[in-house]
Amino acid sequence: MKAVSLRENENVIGYVFTAPFILGFLIFTMFPIVSSLYYSFTEYNLLEAPRWVGLQNYENMFTNDDKLIKSLQVTMTYVFASVPLRLAFALAVAMMLNTVARGIGAYRSAYYLPSLIGGSVAVSIMWTQIFGDKGLFNSALGLIGIESTTSWIGSPDSALWTLIALSVWQFGSSMLIFLAGLKNIPASMYEAASVDGANAVHKFFKITLPLLSPIILFNLIMQTIAAFMTFTPAYIISRGEGGPLDNTLLYSLYLYRRAFQFFEMGYASAMAWVMLIIVGLITLLIFQTSKYWVHYEAKGDK
Secondary structure (H helix, E strand, O other): OHHHHHHHHHHHHHHHHHHHHHHHHHHHHHHHHHHHHHHOOEEOOOOOOOEEOOOHHHHHHHHOOHHHHHHHHHHHHHHHHHHHHHHHHHHHHHHHHOOOOOOHHHHHHHHHHHHHHOOOHHHHHHHHHHOOOOOHHHHHHHHOOOOOOOOOOOOOOOHHHHHHHHHHHOOHHHHHHHHHHHHOOOHHHHHHHHHOOOOHHHHHHHHHHHHHHHHHHHHHHHHHHHHHOOOHHHHHHOOOOOOOOOOOOOHHHHHHHHHHHOOOHHHHHHHHHHHHHHHHHHHHHHHHHHOOOOEEOOOEEO
16 A cells, blocks of 8 residues: 555655646647637637638638748748758758867867857848848959949848748758767778778768768758748848848748738638648648658668
8 A cells, every 4th residue: 555655655646746848838829829820710800709710711712822832932932941051051060070180179169159149130230131132142243343232132033032041051050960970880881991092982982871860851951840930030121021022931931921921810820721721731741752862871772
């Protein structure tokens, strides 16, 4: 009886210590998720009670809303351009920093610093100054004899690519993860490959990439999800409008505008659920294709 009583007491103590997390999860995560699903089937403006409209919000999204289609196109371009470039750049820098040298820790910290400040308002403002008509980028072009007065932020052809460049510049978190993975690859494998006559290219494609593929999978999924959630740079650089010509109107920015500028909370909730489905399908696709290119050392190729 004492043993049972002690076990019951331990369970109670466990529930007490986990209660803050459980309550926080239910109140600040589950309740908003369930509420947004309900609101997505309603017309709701925060001032009046929600009015049930069924699938009307979802129908309007793809039949009467050209801006939503444009925002999807912009977001897909942003994600499928920025994520591969960011991962490739992070891996290249990680390989350069995967060495033992004096002061290497300072270099790693310097490369990681942009990711610490993240997509902050200050960074976004700095970016507008760099790529403005009188910004640092045009000044650098002038030093090599190319005179330019183009506002790269304000040009419809280049505005989105400045956002992509900002995303690629903040590669530090992926770099550190790649660096940790590189350090787990035994040096003896490279030495054996050298004895067999393998050059640097052979070592990269036959040793580094296969053994690093689980890390690449992790970074790919995390950075893809993060790219779909990008909001602050697009909001600051376009001043909340998604311009020029809606070429920086990311899906998250358009969702924000429908919710907090036009107070169409029901419509915005429907948009959020559509994005959730899109991100879920892309993540599932990545997992399904991973069995063809991800190598797990313990279980062989999957």
